[in-house]
Amino acid sequence: MAKVYNKLHAVKFLKKSYSLKFLFISFIGIHIPLIGIIIFLLSTDAGLEKSTLIIITLILTLVATASTLFILNSLIKPLIYSKNALQDYISEKKLPNLPTHYKDEVGVLMQLIQQNILQLDSLLKENQEITALLSHNLRAPLLQIKGLCNVLEIQKTENKDIVDKIDDITSTQLKNIDELLLNLKYHHIDDETENKAVDLKKLVKKTIEEVKAEASKKDIKIEEHFCAEDAINLTNEHKLGLVIQNLLSNAIKFSYPKGNVIVALQPYQNKFKIEVKDHGLGFTPDLAKKLFTNSASVGRRGTNGEPTMGLGLNLSKKTIEQMGGKLKAHSDGENKGATFSLII
Structure with missing residues (x-):
């Protein structure tokens, strides 16, 4: 890291502000000629001609300007290091080694770049393993x-x-x-997809129709309990449909043959709550703590031996939270069914 930036960071009143470091150096640079002339005049009793005074002033001004530009150029090196770190990772997947102990704005920027690149690299490696x-x-x-x-x-x-x-x-x-x-x-899924008004009843019914063939293989009945009033919400229909489909597929997977799955849609605290309830395997409190993690070890086979990757609930929760909603799970215990509540 640049020595100038490091030394300025050691000054107590400059420690937490990058902009103040710039202003401080600029202030000193502007006043070097004035300070130099005052010191020179105080140190000599000889009278000076105007031309001599002008020459001294110009020399001090040039020295001050060069010094200020040099220090300011050194002061922006942390930004250059941050830019190079991003470019190296994008082009060569080279992990950065930016400092994380500085407290000003640029220090926080370097810390965020370092942390996010490490997290991104870890996620990429995890996806490669999967x-x-x-x-x-x-x-x-x-x-x-x-x-x-x-x-x-x-x-x-x-x-x-x-x-x-x-x-x-x-x-x-x-x-x-x-x-x-x-x-x-x-x-x-494109995170920038514009949210549109969605009829939640139609969306849930459509998703139920998509999983009915899967439910019929186990002779499972899907019950619909919808509110009487309209259920219109400003949301991303595609994302929400994928989450509901995943919850319904899980409910069917973990339900016993000839059982039933209940899908409810009701108003909830100025929002809407979609519940998917089954009477199947359920889960223990210990498993509940891991339910929304990305660990494949959380996955369990369905009641007919259906396989699972153990990743769907984690992805569903992340998707709903990106949309500003919540996804919760509840079970009274093993073989006592489960209820997943989606609040949007």
Whole structure:
């Protein structure tokens, strides 16, 4: 870090203000000629001609100007370091090593750049690990399907057991791929998409229709409990629809066959609350603490052995919070069902 900036930061009254450092150096630079002339006149008794006084003034002014520009140029080096750190990470993925102990505005800027680049790099590495895991998990079942198809081709006969295995493996893979695509949608939704007035009743009904085929496989009934009045909200329809779909899919996944899922829409403290309630696996208080984390270890298989990545709820919560809402979860315990409340 520039020595000038470091030394000025050690001055107590300049410690917390970057702009004050600039003003202080500028003030000193402007007054160097005046101070120099006063000192020179006080130190000599000889009378000076006007030309001599003008020459001395010009020399002091040039020295003051050069010194001030040099110090100010050194003072902006922390900004240059910050810019270079961002460019190095963007172009070469080189992690910065900016100082984080300075207290003024530029010090806070360097601290934020350092922290955010480290967090971004950690997130990118985590996504790479997840991608590698998904690639491995998706590849293995496809190889199994290929092997079973080869067996069918060799036998040239109907074999119900093998066909059933192919169906089961394929169904599992389709669910994995659907969840992967859902997660990718969460990550790539345009945050700048303009919010528009959305009819929440229509949106929830539409989402219910989309998951009915999934529910019918387990003979699960979806009940709708909607408020009588209109439910119009200014929100991002696409984002909200993805979150509701994820909550409904989870409710179906963790419900027992021939059970029911209740979807409620009601006014709530000048907002709206959408509840998705099931009577399935539920969760313990210990699991509740990890429910909205990004750990894949939180994921559990559904009541029919449906796979899960354990990432959907974490992404749903982040999405809703970006929209200014809240996502909460409640369960009375294991095998006592769960209720997810979405407030927007």
